Structure formats: C-alpha cells, structure tokens
C-alpha cells in the first residue's frame with residue numbers, strides 16, 4: 001500500500017494551526033476544508049488524461065486534455081469527514097458523493113456502522129474516502145470492507161492526521177488502498193487518540209466538545 005505524507009509548506013502550516021489547543025470551531029472547520037482541498041490536489045496528480053477535440057473560441061478545432069476513464073465518488077465518513085468535503089468538492093465539483101456513517105465505540109474503540117448510502121455505479125468509480133483522523137484504523141478498514149462488498153475496486157483515502165498504528169493495520173487488511181495524509185504523527189494514547197494529533201476532530205468541527 002502506498003502511503004503519502006504530503007510535506008507541502010501550505011499543508012504543514014495549516015496543520016500546525018489546527019494543533020493549537022484554543023482553536024475555534026470556525027477556524028478548525030475552515031482549515032479542515034482547506035487541507036482537504038490541498039490533499040485532493042496531491043491525490044489526483046496521477047489521474048490519467050486523454051485527448052479530446054473541441055471547438056475553440058476562434059472556430060478552430062483544438063486538442064485538449066480531459067480526465068480519462070473512471071469517475072470519482074467522494075466518500076465522507078460521518079461525522080468528521082463532512083468537515084473536509086467542501087474543500088474536496090471545490091476541485092472535483094462533478095463527483096458523486098457516497099456517505100457512510102460509523103462512530104468509534106469509546107470503550108472498545110471498535111467502529112460501529114450506522115448509515116450508508118453509496119452511489120449505484122460504485123463498481124466503475126474510484127472512491128476517495130475523506131476523514132480527518134486515521135487512528136487505530138478500525139473505521140477505515142470497516143469503510144473499505146463496505147465499499148469493496150458493494151463492488152468498488154479502486155480506493156484512495158485522504159486524512160489530515162494518521163497514526164502509525166492505524167496505517168499498519170490498514171496496510172495489512174487492504175494493501176491495495178492508497179493513503180494521503182498531511183501528517184504521520186507519533187502514536188496513539190491509551191484512549192486511542194492520536195498524539196500530538198488534533199484532539200477529537202468531530203467535536204471540534206461540530207462544536208460538540
């Protein structure tokens with residue numbers, strides 16, 4: 001599995017701002033969307049293009065490049081993934097959206113699924129999963145399981161922050177999935193939170209902390 005930690009200065013700067021303990025929900029939300037946008041730019045760098053003929057402004061026929069083949073479905077994981085969705089859609093405005101809802105049980109840290117509504121033609125689309133946090137990896141593994149059961153064959157994931165433990169778990173379960181993250185942090189604490197991390201991303205985005 002390919003794991004890309006994106007060291008772009010803009011991304012590093014914005015993730016640094018998000019680590020400030022007193023950050024407001026408004027600022028956290030804006031930055032989550034902005035970093036989601038920048039990660040999308042990086043994750044789509046290798047998308048294949050093909051030549052198409054169009055009629056240009058002067059009436060001449062022009063050869064231009066268009067995205068080729070499989071289309072994308074963006075898969076925000078409820079709740080916190082919604083915080084990155086706007087930024088992703090700014091770059092892929094025609095993407096279909098497949099929503100999955102899972103929360104992590106606070107005691108067992110196991111993912112608990114509670115919602116899914118994915119596009120019907122997911123078998124011919126590339127899924128772009130978005131979630132701010134990849135911690136133990138349980139939520140991501142369950143999401144990939146679900147998408148594959150529905151026929152999805154090509155899957156990428158965008159995460160603001162990822163823990164080494166979670167990356168390893170996902171690598172073992174789904175070695176074919178490609179991951180893009182703004183930061184691979186140090187470790188998980190006893191409660192399964194990422195250190196140094198961002199805290200509880202869902203609570204910060206929705207103001208429920």
Ligand SMILES: O=P(O)(O)OC[C@H]1O[C@H](OP(=O)(O)OP(=O)(O)O)[C@H](O)[C@@H]1O
Nearest residue numbers: 078079080103104135136137138139202
């Ligand atoms: O890798 P894992 O250990 O599974 O943890 C990561 C998950 O935990 C958080 O969601 P949470 O359960 O807090 O739900 P929320 O988005 O509704 O806050 C986060 O947004 C991920 O979905």
Ligand SMILES: O=c1cc[nH]c(=O)[nH]1
Nearest residue numbers: 135193194199200201
């Ligand atoms: O650090 C973490 C781990 C899981 N979920 C979060 O929101 N933050």
Ligand SMILES: [Mg+2]
Nearest residue numbers: 200201202203
């Ligand atoms: Mg949460």
